[in-house]
Amino acid sequence: MRVLHTSDWHLGQHFMGKTRLAEHRAFLAWLIGQVREHAVDALLVVGDLFDTGSPPSYARELYNHFIVELRDTGAELVILGGNHDSAATLGESKTLFARLNARVIPAVGDCLDDQLLVLHRRDGQPGALLCGIPFVRPRDLLRSRAGDSAADKQLSLQQAIQGHYQALHALAEARREALGGALPIVASGHLTTVGASASESVREIYVGALEAFPTNAFPPAAYIALGHIHRPQKVGGLEHIRYSGSPIPLGFDEARQAKEVLLVELDANGLRAVTPLPVPCFQPMRSLRGNLAELGPALRAAAADGSPERPVWLDVTVVGDDYLADLATPLATLHEGLPVEVLRIRRERGRDKAALAPQAVTLEELGPQEVFAQRLAGEALDEPQRQALQQLYRQVLSELPD
Template identity: 65%
Template sequence: MRILHTSDWHLGQHFMGKTRQAEHQAFLDWLLQQVQQHAVDVVLVAGDIFDTGAPPSYARELYNRLVVDLHHAGTALLVLGGNHDSVATLAESRPLLSCLGASVVPAVADDAAQQVLVLPQRDGTPGAIVCAIPFIRPRDVLQSQAGQSAEEKQLSLQEAIRAHYQAVYQLACAKREALRMPLPIIATGHLTTVGASASESVREIYVGALEAFPTSAFPPADYIALGHIHRPQQVGGLEHIRYSGSPIPLSFDEAGQQKQVLLVDVDAIGLLGVTALPVPRFQPLQSVKGDLTTLAAAITAAAASGTPAQPVWLEVLVQGDDYLSDLQARINSLTAELPVEVLRIRRERGTATASLQAEARETLDELTPFEVFDKRLQQEALDDTLAAQLQARYRAVVASLLEDEA
């Protein structure tokens, strides 16, 4: 059986005022080609199919069209909810999409047996059993206990998530015995694991509670398909536990990454192999840095990958050159005749933060509460110790508020 593992599409994302619609459409067209070329049995999306809980209509349209296209291609689809996804949004079309061979698991189910699914091969015969585990919200598996310290809350949540994985895995084993077929068992997840390498676009999801989930707490599944971390990687060097990463760069620090999806081959024995399929870059995106004497050459080199019809989206990191009131104008003069569009200008040092253009393009909708707090904190003349104490206190207050809402 062949599974295509992908995650973190973030359909509907606006990147510093720019829509990603064309990129996502190009990616989905390419994905469908790979499905047909490699005879994929199941496409597995390990969370964050949408960027927000209320995605724009075009994002929903892309999603629905893909379901239909995969159905016509004879390929099943499994979608897991992520921390960006709205449970209600994913659940609303779940019964309808099931008629087209798509299974959607928006959240932890009251009955864990509902998270044990049999994945079909293209001929309709069972090919694998999946422990379909989406993003786990603390309230799904844990009740807050009064008087617990931060460390105790972290350990309690970690144990609750581990127990949920083990419970679903045991049900999957029971399902395999009931079918009397030697089927491999696949598990999924949308969380941060110990040692995973993240990027600036990955948001903290277990605020004040669980920083990372240890790989030793996963059940002994034949393959574990993870989402949430945008950088593709093996977890702990293990072949069978992987993040596929996001298919397009979601922040400038991801611009240099080779994005990919994973072809996972399994049979009755277990995992046969994993093959990475590199995803083409559908929108040029680069980050350049230097002082005002070297930036011209760096920007010109970056512009080589752009065209007038599709300019390079550029981040400019200015080194040295203490505060200049005309920095924006200077950068504009360097890029005036080139196929580039500057989305953000940053200074490498100093407290000036972003440029006027970055301030104009960056909105509160694009920032987490922590990023807003950190930006405000940067405007104060505080020593590192006090700043760290304030950040820790702020996170503790937010965590307490989220627990009250749960």
Template identity: 50%
Template sequence: MRIIHTSDWHLGQNFMGKSRAKEHEAFLRWLVQIAEEQKVQAIIVAGDVFDTATPPSYAREMYNRFVVELNRIQVDLIILAGNHDSVAVLDESKSLLNCLNARVFSTLDSQEVVTLTDAEGNASALLCPIPFIRPRDVMLSKSGQEMLEKQSELQQGISEHYQRMYQKAEDKRKAIGEALPIIMTGHLTTVGAMTSDSVRDIYIGTLDAFPAAAFPPADYIALGHIHRSQKVAGTEHIRYSGSPIPLSFDETNRQKHVLLVEFLDGALHQVSPLDVPLFQCLQTVRGSLTSLPQAVKLACESFRPIEEVSSTLWLAIEVESDDYISDLQTPIQEMTAELPVEVLWIKRVRDVKQQPMQMQENETLAELSVLEVFERRLAQEAIDEDVEKELIELYQQVSTQVEESL
């Protein structure tokens, strides 16, 4: 039994004013090709198929076309909802896609154990398809609860749901009478996972990370939400596949993967990262206004256009200066005018080792994130460092809850 584990496609993403449509089209074509070459039986997408709850029409068309292509080569598709996905959008074509061997799981309302089959139609694995879990899915709101109580109850609710699903899979395996591997999915942050700038932290209620030890002893757990491909807690069988394309500039120096997961004799045999080709080059260049022209030139010398996908290098430019510069656009435009680049982001940066936390002279709000403004304001108060850290964590949790409720 062979499956491909992928996640966090974010179809329809608008990246600093630039569409990722060509990159996503190229990735989905490549994924169909690699699925056929590797003779896989199924592809699992562990959440965040789309970038927003209202994806543009071209993104939905791309998604539907991919389903048709997979059906053509007789590969099953399992779609799990992520925190970016709209339940209504995923469910609107659910019945139709089911006729094309694509099954969509958007909520916990109807949690079934899916039997995956091989090319001959024989049962090869049991899948517990668990999408993004919201607090209301596994716990009741109670007045007067302390934060630690809520966190404990939520963690217990999520853990109990995973245990129930695993027990269902074990019962089904006994009924079938064969040593079938059990696969589980999830879309959440686990303890110790390495995130990137493009990941919007999920604070599920008050739970910022789910402990790996709370997962049942499934043969493989396919996770989504974290954009960096990685093992969880050093295990082979609990994995994030990561996003297939760089979704922020801090992801540009990391090879992107999908994971080829192989089972043999009813157990996990091996997990092999398959390198996803780079379809759009992104790069960060940093230096003073004096050194930047040479740095940008060097970046362009290493750039190779990608036929039918990308003809320009997307740049983020960090200008090192302790002085306020009223116009950064003009010198940047002049140094890149004749080069095959598009500058998507410009920021003035300082030597953080020499700069205090307080707001610097001539520093503008446009250069700071909302969190940075909050941190600078806290730094002006005479409070304990541990209390300051707790306040920042609480601010992040509240901010995320507000965003998810909009």
């Protein structure tokens, strides 16, 4: 049984005034090719299919077109909801997509059976069982109780999520027996685990007060496919618990990451192998830092990765040169005629001047957690008060409707 594990596509992302449509279209065409080349039986997308709960029409069209194309390869498709996805948006077409060999689990529902899927090989025979767990919202498993401390909520939530995994795994074991025995069990999750390494473009998610799910709370599945963290990685060094990461860089801090999807091979005895398939770079991105004298050569070096049709996107931090009120004009002169496009310019001042004139930051550069943290920084609070307010804010965010 061959399963292709991917996640965090973020279709419809609008990045610093730029659409990612061309990159996503190229990635999906490449992915179809990988499914054919490796004779993949099932493609598993573990959350954050879309970038927002109300994706633009071109992103939905891309998604619909992909489902039709994938059907012609003979592979099954499973889509799981993420924290960026709207359960209503993902669920609106799941009955139709089921006719196209695509199954969608937008959210945790009341019926546990809806999250247990049989994955089939290309010959139509059962090849694995999937405990399909999407992003878990607090209201899915818990009811808020007055008087609970932050620690109480964290423990209750961790236990509830662990219990949900164990119950679904037990159901999978019973189904396996009913089907005659030797089938590997695969589980999924869209969450942060203890020890996972994130990136700046990951929107921190906190289920109630739960910041990270412990690895030992997962059930004994043959493979656990995770989403939400954009950097591909093993969790705790374990071969069978993995984040596939995002297929394209979703922030400048991800530009130098090796992006990949994971080819997972399973048999009756469990996990046989996990092979990373490197995703090509469809849009070069670079972060440059230095004074204007240093940036000239750096811009020319970065331009080597670009072309007139596909210029390199740049995030430039200018160090020193504080006497210049305008940085855009001298930078434009430095990269004139080069296949590069500067999307963001920032100034890094010396410590003494930074204290007097803090660097301006736009809301586009900050997530909700960072905005709230900066607001708290202006209040006269001790550290326990600050942490308590941050945890309450996380809980409010996690309970907001899509």
